[in-house]
Amino acid sequence: MQHTHDTTPVQPSESDDQITVVTRDAGAGRVVLEIGGEVDMLTSPQLRTAALAALADDPRVVVLALDSVSFLGTSGLAVLIEVREAAQQAGVDLRLACTGRRVLRPLSIAGLIPMFDVRDTVEDALA
Amino acid sequence: MSAVEPTGTPGGGGSVVEVRTSATAALIPTIRAVASDLAARADFDLDAISDLRMAVDEACATLVDVASPGSALQCSFTVHGNVIEVEARVDTAGPESTVSTDTFGWRVLQTLADEVELRTDGGRSVGILLNKRADPTPR
Numbered sequence: 001m002q003h004t005h006d007t008t009p010v011q012p013s014e015s016d017d018q019i020t021v022v023t024r025d026a027g028a029g030r031v032v033l034e035i036g037g038e039v040d041m042l043t044s045p046q047l048r049t050a051a052l053a054a055l056a057d058d059p060r061v062v063v064l065a066l067d068s069v070s071f072l073g074t075s076g077l078a079v080l081i082e083v084r085e086a087a088q089q090a091g092v093d094l095r096l097a098c099t100g101r102r103v104l105r106p107l108s109i110a111g112l113i114p115m116f117d118v119r120d121t122v123e124d125a126l127a
Numbered sequence: 128m129s130a131v132e133p134t135g136t137p138g139g140g141g142s143v144v145e146v147r148t149s150a151t152a153a154l155i156p157t158i159r160a161v162a163s164d165l166a167a168r169a170d171f172d173l174d175a176i177s178d179l180r181m182a183v184d185e186a187c188a189t190l191v192d193v194a195s196p197g198s199a200l201q202c203s204f205t206v207h208g209n210v211i212e213v214e215a216r217v218d219t220a221g222p223e224s225t226v227s228t229d230t231f232g233w234r235v236l237q238t239l240a241d242e243v244e245l246r247t248d249g250g251r252s253v254g255i256l257l258n259k260r261a262d263p264t265p266r
Binding site: 038040041072073074075078081101102106109 | 152153155156159173174177178180181184185188191231232235236238239
């Protein structure tokens with residue numbers, strides 16, 4: 001299941017230019033977004049659209065499950081910062097679930113770890 | 128364990144890999160894959176590999192944004208022992224096509240690489256030169 005309503009022109013290798021975003025209702029106002037693939041300048045708008053859409057449904061908790069993310073570039077980090085601000089404004093509790101270096105290293109190098117509620121597992125993040 | 132060094136002579140100029148693509152975001156994954164591969168072969172540790180891959184991605188993304196239409200993105204990787212030097216360059220349409228260093232991306236790039244330098248060429252091209260050592264900056 002992918003949310004791809006973007007208007008960007010079709011790219012030559014379009015199958016590589018997608019990330020996977022699976023949105024799951026975990027009950028009690030909690031939503032989990034499982035993100036997979038390489039989040040870079042081409043794909044980060046998909047993450048932005050999906051996360052902001054999840055926030056618009058007025059949930060209590062939004063969990064971004066990032067362990068299937070194989071690359072997180074600066075544009076992906078910028079989207080996470082934007083989503084964090086949107087969550088704060090909407091009064092939604094935003095949590096990240098990940099243990100992988102591929103996500104934690106970029107977050108750490110950009111000094112963003114203290115800005116986010118990072119949990120080891122989706123289960124922890126939903127607790 | 129020593130790195131697989133075709134020349135076997137660190138400091139003797141190093142081995143060079145050049146990658147030239149259309150200056151489009153769709154091909155940046157290919158370039159960062161080359162960066163990861165070279166770093167792994169040069170015995171970079173996992174954090175340093177991740178940092179170089181991200182730095183190359185950011186440098187290329189920045190340049191693709193200012194490249195003149197239809198131009199090429201030229202990336203040159205030089206492995207000097209435990210240091211990888213990368214120079215990425217695109218042609219630009221004129222002096223107004225400049226890279227802003229007052230951005231989140233540029234600040235992250237400075238943290239990722241050991242040295243970063245912006246090189247302009249009178250509006251004809253813009254390049255980003257960066258160096259990364261095998262051992263990561265402690266975090």
